[in-house]
Amino acid sequence: MDDHTLQHGLPETVHSLSPATEAHPWPRQAEVEAFFGPVGGGQAPLLLPFPLRLAWETTRLVPRISLHRKVHASAARCFEQIAAAYDADARHELGLDLFGGSFNVRKMRGGERWSLHAWGIAIDFDPLRNNLRSTHATARLAHPDCEAFWQIWEREGWISLGRSRDYDWMHVQAARL
Numbered sequence: 001m002d003d004h005t006l007q008h009g010l011p012e013t014v015h016s017l018s019p020a021t022e023a024h025p026w027p028r029q030a031e032v033e034a035f036f037g038p039v040g041g042g043q044a045p046l047l048l049p050f051p052l053r054l055a056w057e058t059t060r061l062v063p064r065i066s067l068h069r070k071v072h073a074s075a076a077r078c079f080e081q082i083a084a085a086y087d088a089d090a091r092h093e094l095g096l097d098l099f100g101g102s103f104n105v106r107k108m109r110g111g112e113r114w115s116l117h118a119w120g121i122a123i124d125f126d127p128l129r130n131n132l133r134s135t136h137a138t139a140r141l142a143h144p145d146c147e148a149f150w151q152i153w154e155r156e157g158w159i160s161l162g163r164s165r166d167y168d169w170m171h172v173q174a175a176r177l
């Protein structure tokens, strides 16, 4: 459902890893395996402060999602803050309670590299209104009433591909671009 093949053109030195810090708690995408370990491992269930609804079957509630242990506490803080910032009606209207996936061992669309979802370090929200080709002009999550939602994630160092690259607005990840 998403694709993280768009890369900026900054020069990289192959052996100079940029370690996670307090200001930037997550590794760069190229370093996720070194930081999180092999794909498919390190998972822990996160019980959510409010149930999500499965985006493609909205009558199905999702009380917990699977995430990597290293992002678990951070994501828990984000969901608590989302619950405080948006009531159930607002979450419903903005699509903040529509779950499009977290942990899923798969490759990026049209590529050989692993999706960040394969480590359980990315979460998709409301994929039907924020698809891979969405832009700030079309994505529901690009509306001003979603600003607080994104700031909550960004304060924890998570990256929105929509806000950073203006595509795949459903997607937030615990890895730097």
Ligand SMILES: [Zn+2]
Pocket: 001, 002, 117, 122, 123, 124, 170, 171, 172
């Ligand atoms: Zn995604």
